[in-house]
Amino acid sequence: MSPGKTPSKNPFQICTWQNMTECGVCSIETNLNCRFDWGDLAYFAAIFSPPAITAVIGMLLGGFGWYLLGWAGYAIFFFFVWEARILCCHCPFWAEESRVLHCLANYGVIKIWRYHPEPMSRSEQAQFLIGAGILVLYPLPFLILGEQYLLTVILLVGLISFWFSLKKHVCSHCVNFSCPLNGVPKSIVDVYLQRNPMMRLAWEARGYRLDPR
Ligand code: SF4
Numbered sequence: 001m002s003p004g005k006t007p008s009k010n011p012f013q014i015c016t017w018q019n020m021t022e023c024g025v026c027s028i029e030t031n032l033n034c035r036f037d038w039g040d041l042a043y044f045a046a047i048f049s050p051p052a053i054t055a056v057i058g059m060l061l062g063g064f065g066w067y068l069l070g071w072a073g074y075a076i077f078f079f080f081v082w083e084a085r086i087l088c089c090h091c092p093f094w095a096e097e098s099r100v101l102h103c104l105a106n107y108g109v110i111k112i113w114r115y116h117p118e119p120m121s122r123s124e125q126a127q128f129l130i131g132a133g134i135l136v137l138y139p140l141p142f143l144i145l146g147e148q149y150l151l152t153v154i155l156l157v158g159l160i161s162f163w164f165s166l167k168k169h170v171c172s173h174c175v176n177f178s179c180p181l182n183g184v185p186k187s188i189v190d191v192y193l194q195r196n197p198m199m200r201l202a203w204e205a206r207g208y209r210l211d212p213r
């Protein structure tokens with residue numbers, strides 16, 4: 001059984017984790033990646049892997065293999081602790097009652113933080129951009145210092161391709177609406193919040209207002 005099919009695992013009554021039959025006729029179903037789907041996870045892995053693999057090969061060939069340990073350590077800290085607290089714990093995918101995160105990007109992260117239904121603060125948004133920037137750009141100096149110029153170019157092309165694929169196919173459908181990269185139109189966000197009263201309350205307490213219908 002895929003994650004999310006058990007209503008008892010949905011203590012915050014988030015529609016993303018309700019039984020699919022409860023969605024009924026939903027006007028925004030095709031606008032969002034609102035339910036866990038292995039295809040979405042595979043797509044994220046497919047766009048993320050080429051630059052990551054290029055970076056690993058470049059660091060090894062450039063003689064900086066040991067510095068991969070620093071990158072791996074930072075990645076574990078970022079995904080499990082820092083990003084988890086500032087970004088992911090605000091996401092409807094985090095609301096499932098499970099110690100393990102089931103979502104379309106960070107699948108498998110152990111959840112050490114509670115779910116926060118309110119939107120990200122400005123500080124959290126800034127921290128996310130800084131933290132993600134460090135993660136993405138970490139290998140670049142090592143490739144240049146190791147004189148791996150061809151791989152540096154391939155890495156940059158891979159990162160640009162990753163960015164455009166992410167923005168076009170992932171961020172435009174993502175249910176973590178307060179992420180600074182999120183591109184879902186406000187009209188769709190409003191409908192999702194109407195379907196999730198607890199989340200709507202938390203958002204309105206932070207000053208968010210639904211447009212009059
Ligand atoms: S937005 Fe919510 S109610 Fe609508 S299809 Fe997605 S999970 Fe179901």
Ligand code: SF4
Pocket residue numbers: 087088089091092093094101103104105106107176
């Ligand atoms: S913000 Fe992205 S990575 Fe984090 S839980 Fe939501 S879908 Fe997963």
